[in-house]
Amino acid sequence: MTDKPKVAFIGTGGTISSLGTDSLDILDYTATERRLEAGEIVGAVPELARVADILPVPFRAVTSPAIGFAEWRDLVLHCERVATEHPDLAGIVIGHGTATLEETAYALSLTLTVPMPVVLVGSQRPMSSLSSDAGLNLVAAVRTAACPDSRGRGVLVVLNDEIQAAREVTKTSVARLQTFRTPDFGILGHVDGESVRYYRRSERAHAPGTPFDIRCLTALPRVDVAYAHADADGTAVRAFRAAGARGIVMAGLAPGMVPPAEADALAEAAAAGLAVVMSTRAGSGIVPMTTRLRQRGILSADNLTPQKARILLALALTVTQDPAVIAGYFATY
Known part of the structure; x- marks a missing residue:
């Protein structure tokens, strides 16, 4: 023994x-x-x-x-x-x-x-x-x-x-x-x-007991990450849509902004039914839920990095397409 x-x-x-x-x-x-x-x-x-x-x-x-x-x-x-x-x-x-x-x-x-x-x-x-x-x-x-x-x-x-x-x-x-x-x-x-x-613990919810069950899935819904930069014109966002993306995470300029042409492409994607989430390329900090984001139908990634926001959004899309529910997941997990 x-x-x-x-x-x-x-x-x-x-x-x-x-x-x-x-x-x-x-x-x-x-x-x-x-x-x-x-x-x-x-x-x-x-x-x-x-x-x-x-x-x-x-x-x-x-x-x-x-x-x-x-x-x-x-x-x-x-x-x-x-x-x-x-x-x-x-x-x-x-x-x-x-x-x-x-x-x-x-x-x-x-x-x-x-x-x-x-x-x-x-x-x-x-x-x-x-x-x-x-x-x-x-x-x-x-x-x-x-x-x-x-x-x-x-x-x-x-x-x-x-x-x-x-x-x-x-x-x-x-x-x-x-x-x-x-x-x-x-x-x-x-x-x-x-x-x-x-010395401390993370306050966000986690498994077991989440609504996300991947054990019988063959794939996750396609979610792509677009990276913001000066003069970005939305080409990447439109290409992801054409490739069949169901969601797009934007690695935006801090604190969650993009050039005007990129913003138009994101608004078009959200209007077409895609789940669009704004993160930031800064590496830390919360993306505030601003009037401009709301008007364009874009959700906040909270303080998740783009690569992690992509994972949560893809898992969320296995459960729902309701933007309000997805927003709740980003506030919970």
């Missing part, structure tokens, strides 16, 4: 699973196409056995730019299955590439069906590199997933000894170890050695 908690580990690939050409290969390591599966990652970090009983769960190892809806759905199903088969499970850790880690984390925070903590973890340097952060990040993530205080906080992201909320965190630097940040609100807590300490 053991008194160590049981934690499942699902490996999806990414830098945390990667092996470069040598220990100094910290930038071009993806060229080798060498990635460890979940069990191999666990085996490469023997210190994990001192922290918890690790249950490796086979998935597939890919680069994170290759991860999207199909993987989100399958991860929801994998988490559900492993939680059912192992009722004594304390938590689940998902290894993930950092490029889209925040998007997967937010998608799962809206769609998971399991009650135990789910923690996403990645690394900035490959497993094979000198001074890799992969091993210690994984240990910290397992400690966080096993901690009773992690329950009820939604999906968590752990890198660089910091615990972040899936809804709020974003990647802010290409290569620095402290890349994951929550610009407006800061971290939830720290992992210092054996100690997992929380």
Whole structure:
């Protein structure tokens, strides 16, 4: 018998699973196409056995730019299955590439069906590199997933000894170890050695218990992100409409504005029945629900980044096309 908690580990690939050409290969390591599966990652970090009983769960190892809806759905199903088969499970850790880690984390925070903590973890340097952060990040993530205080906080992201909320965190630097940040609100807590300490919690609703069920879906409604810039004339917005988009998220100029021709294209899209949501390219801050947005039929993304607003809007469109209900989702999640 053991008194160590049981934690499942699902490996999806990414830098945390990667092996470069040598220990100094910290930038071009993806060229080798060498990635460890979940069990191999666990085996490469023997210190994990001192922290918890690790249950490796086979998935597939890919680069994170290759991860999207199909993987989100399958991860929801994998988490559900492993939680059912192992009722004594304390938590689940998902290894993930950092490029889209925040998007997967937010998608799962809206769609998971399991009650135990789910923690996403990645690394900035490959497993094979000198001074890799992969091993210690994984240990910290397992400690966080096993901690009773992690329950009820939604999906968590752990890198660089910091615990972040899936809804709020974003990647802010290409290569620095402290890349994951929550610009407006800061971290939830720290992992210092054996100690997992929380100092605040995110107030927005999260899974389980949301109206978004993707387990039987084959795809999400198409939602595209248009990026505002000086002289933008609406060409991208009209192209997305022509491609069959059911929703458009605008990464607007702060605080949620666009050039006049772009505004006309967005108003046309909203009048045609598309769900149009205004975010901002600024990286932080709330888009105020102004008279101009209301007059054009455009909704506010609250303070969600464009990439996360896209996920919530796509999920919302699986439930409703009512703008008032969709606006309520952005105020809730």
